[in-house]
Amino acid sequence: MRVFTWPEQLPSSLDGFFATVRTGVGDAEFVPLRKLDELEAARSGGEFDALLIVFDAALTSGESTVGEAVDGIRALATSENLNVVVVVSDGFLGTDVDDLSAATGGAGAVAAVRSIAVRRGVTSRANVVCVPAALFGDEGSQRGPIPQPVECRDVAEAATFFLDDANTYLNGQVLFVNGGRHLFSSLSA
Amino acid sequence: MASPEDLLASPKVALVTGGGQGIGAAICRRLAEDLHHVCVNDVEIERAESVVADIQAAGGSASSAIADISDSAAVDSMFDEVEAQFGAVTALVNSAGIGGNAAIRDVSDEFWARVLAVDLNGVLHCTRRALGPMRDKRAGSIVNISSRAWLGWWGQSAYATAKAGVIGMTRALAIEMASRNVRLNVVAPGLIDTPLLRNRDPEVLARLMKSVPIGRVGTPEEVASAVAFLSSDRARMITGQVLYVCGGKSVYAYPDWPDEKR
Numbered sequence: 001m002r003v004f005t006w007p008e009q010l011p012s013s014l015d016g017f018f019a020t021v022r023t024g025v026g027d028a029e030f031v032p033l034r035k036l037d038e039l040e041a042a043r044s045g046g047e048f049d050a051l052l053i054v055f056d057a058a059l060t061s062g063e064s065t066v067g068e069a070v071d072g073i074r075a076l077a078t079s080e081n082l083n084v085v086v087v088v089s090d091g092f093l094g095t096d097v098d099d100l101s102a103a104t105g106g107a108g109a110v111a112a113v114r115s116i117a118v119r120r121g122v123t124s125r126a127n128v129v130c131v132p133a134a135l136f137g138d139e140g141s142q143r144g145p146i147p148q149p150v151e152c153r154d155v156a157e158a159a160t161f162f163l164d165d166a167n168t169y170l171n172g173q174v175l176f177v178n179g180g181r182h183l184f185s186s187l188s189a
Numbered sequence: 190m191a192s193p194e195d196l197l198a199s200p201k202v203a204l205v206t207g208g209g210q211g212i213g214a215a216i217c218r219r220l221a222e223d224l225h226h227v228c229v230n231d232v233e234i235e236r237a238e239s240v241v242a243d244i245q246a247a248g249g250s251a252s253s254a255i256a257d258i259s260d261s262a263a264v265d266s267m268f269d270e271v272e273a274q275f276g277a278v279t280a281l282v283n284s285a286g287i288g289g290n291a292a293i294r295d296v297s298d299e300f301w302a303r304v305l306a307v308d309l310n311g312v313l314h315c316t317r318r319a320l321g322p323m324r325d326k327r328a329g330s331i332v333n334i335s336s337r338a339w340l341g342w343w344g345q346s347a348y349a350t351a352k353a354g355v356i357g358m359t360r361a362l363a364i365e366m367a368s369r370n371v372r373l374n375v376v377a378p379g380l381i382d383t384p385l386l387r388n389r390d391p392e393v394l395a396r397l398m399k400s401v402p403i404g405r406v407g408t409p410e411e412v413a414s415a416v417a418f419l420s421s422d423r424a425r426m427i428t429g430q431v432l433y434v435c436g437g438k439s440v441y442a443y444p445d446w447p448d449e450k451r
Contacts, residue, residue, distance in 0.1 A: 117437040121402025125437070145367030150426050157423040166414040169379075169407040171437035176430055180367055183360055183429040 001025070003050040003163065004042065006033040009061040010054055013135045014152050017159075021052065024160030036064070036072035040079065050083040050163050051076070055109045056102050056136040057087075066105035073112040076126070077119055084126035085162045086113050087155060089133035090178055093185035097138060110174060117172030125171040129158045132178045144179030203420070204228040204271060204278045206258050206315055207285025209236025211383040212334065214243075215409030216282050219417045221249030225280060228254040228271050258285050258311030268318045277322035280420045283312045283355075284334045288385060289348040301347050308351035312358065320362070320371065327370045330420045333359050334412075335377045337435045352377075356431055363429030372428040374419045379435025380406045403436030 003025065005018050022030050028050075033039060036053070043049055053073065058064040064072070076084055091103030092110055109128075116126040132138075132150050143149065158177045161167060182188035203220040207213035209231030221227045221244040229244075229251055231237040237253035244251035252274070256267035271278060289304040312333055323329030338345050339352035356375050363373045380386060380397055386406065389397075398406070412434050418424055419432065433439035 114440045118402045118440050121437045122404045125403065145364045146370075146372075146426060146428060147368060148426070154426040158427070161418050161423070164414070167411065167418075169403065169411040169434050169436050170415065170432070171403055171435075172440035173433060175427070175432065177426050179426050180363055180428040183364055188429075189356060189360070189431045 001028045001048065001050060002031055003028050003052055004031045004033050004039055005052045006036050007054065007058045007061055007063045008032050008034060009063065010057045011060055011136055014054065014057065014155065017054065017152050017156055018052070020153060020156035021159050021163070024156060025163050028163075036069070037075070039076075046081055048081040048083070050085065052159060052163070053084070053086045055086055055088045055106065056133075059102060059105060060136050066101050066108070070105055070108035070112060073109050073116075077112075077116050079120070080123045082120075082124045083163065084113065084116060084124065085129065085159050086110075086126070087129045087131060087159065089136055089138065090130050090176070090181060091133045091138070093182060093187050095133065095138075097133075102133060102136065102138070114172045121171055125168065127162045127170055127172065128174040129155060129162070130174050130176045130178065130182065131155050132181060144181035145183065146179035148179065150177055150179060200276055201225040201280065202228065202271070202275045202278050203280040203282065204230060204254060204268075204315070204319070205282045205284055206230040206311065209233060209240055211385070212378065212381060212409045212412050213282075213284035214240045215413040216284055216416050217251065218244060218247070218249075219410070219413035220280065220282070220420065221247070221251055223417050223421065225250075226275050227251040228275070228278070230254045230256060230258070230267065230285065232257050258314055259306040261310075261314040264311075264314040265318055272322070277326065278319050279323070279329055281315060281319040281329075281331045282334070282416055282420070283315055283331070285311055286334065290344045291347070292344050293346055296347055304347040305351050305354075308348065309354040309358075312355050316358070316362065316373075320366065323371045324366065324369045329371045331359075331362075331371070331373045332416045332419050333373070333375050334416075335359075335375045335431070337377050337379045337433055337439050339377065340439065359431075360429045367428055372419075372424070374424070374427060374429065375431045376412060376415050376419065377431055377433045377435070377439070378407065378412050379433065379438040381412060381434075382406045382408055401436045401438045402440070405436065407434055407436060
């Protein structure tokens with residue numbers, strides 16, 4: 001299996017994220033993408049590939065605008081034989097920070113992933129890992145009912161879970177890796 | 190599979206209700222592979238013993254735990270016996286359940302009470318009993334098997350009510366137990382290849398299949414894989430999650446349904 005990853009630059013809180021996932025997945029080639037629209041050109045034939053996106057990192061690193069990032073995920077609806085895993089921050093559940101770009105972008109990303117899951121489910125699948133916005137520098141608290149902070153390894157475990165061939169019946173899911181913070185939102189079940 | 194040395198080094202005790210068949214049996218086998226001693230609960234000893242034998246034949250560690258989970262006294266006794274023999278339960282999976290398909294005009298008080306007694310009260314009885322030692326030890330995981338049907342479906346008012354109750358209970362207890370390092374999550378299967386599904390009218394099944402984006406039914410092993418993940422330390426920051434193992438059916442799937450159902 002080949003796992004394409006985007007973007008190249010992650011925040012310090014997710015240092016080593018792709019490497020940890022690579023260790024968890026085992027026998028897979030990881031291919032970093034500079035731009036999301038490089039994906040189809042980088043693929044070959046009808047092989048089943050995976051694409052691992054850290055959505056908010058594309059915004060915080062300046063590699064993409066919100067609109068470009070959402071459009072990039074939306075465009076994946078034409079892809080075949082692809083396992084898409086998108087990591088987004090939990091601001092889309094509703095947030096009180098001043099800058100709503102990550103929250104609105106995250107909502108768009110989640111909607112796009114769920115739509116891909118419905119439209120392309122026969123050949124592809126798509127899922128979301130939702131993490132505290134604090135991992136991307138958001139000033140709000142990242143603490144949930146579980147008092148410990150979410151670490152890079154927790155996010156990597158969830159991504160690895162979705163990449164595992166044993167879990168191919170999971171499609172269109174939003175897995176909250178946030179110590180239970182989502183429980184205070186009506187969008188979470 | 191768990192060798193005796195493995196179990197001594199890492200004493201993980203799982204109790205799986207409804208473990209004698211279908212999804213519950215697959216969960217038992219998977220948790221045994223993940224180095225748990227598995228207590229296989231069922232109301233019928235033959236079914237439980239059959240799964241225990243399978244696990245032991247594969248080199249795992251398992252024992253039967255017979256009780257009707259709708260009877261809280263029987264549940265307490267079952268836990269007492271398990272704890273005396275193997276120690277406190279560290280992973281509980283509430284998988285036991287009964288179906289229930291009836292148009293509302295046919296839902297009698299007895300039918301309603303029976304569905305809720307097993308599918309909701311049974312979860313309460315086992316969860317309440319398991320949480321005591323988990324809270325004291327500040328460690329543990331509970332995974333409750335609900336169903337995608339809680340979102341609503343024709344003829345499933347009782348079943349959906351029970352399964353929705355399981356989700357509400359899980360979310361409330363996830364908050365209540367989080368500071369004690371005890372996690373509670375839900376797995377909500379969609380169409381899974383079980384004897385119950387195989388017995389359905391082929392025409393109805395074909396219609397249901399049209400609303401599954403992946404285009405196939407799932408396997409009990411796929412449900413078990415999700416349960417195993419949520420039960421493990423890999424999911425240490427995940428609590429109160431409702432994870433649908435449904436091929437995408439929970440996202441949005443309006444069925445191709447005959448006019449008489451509208």
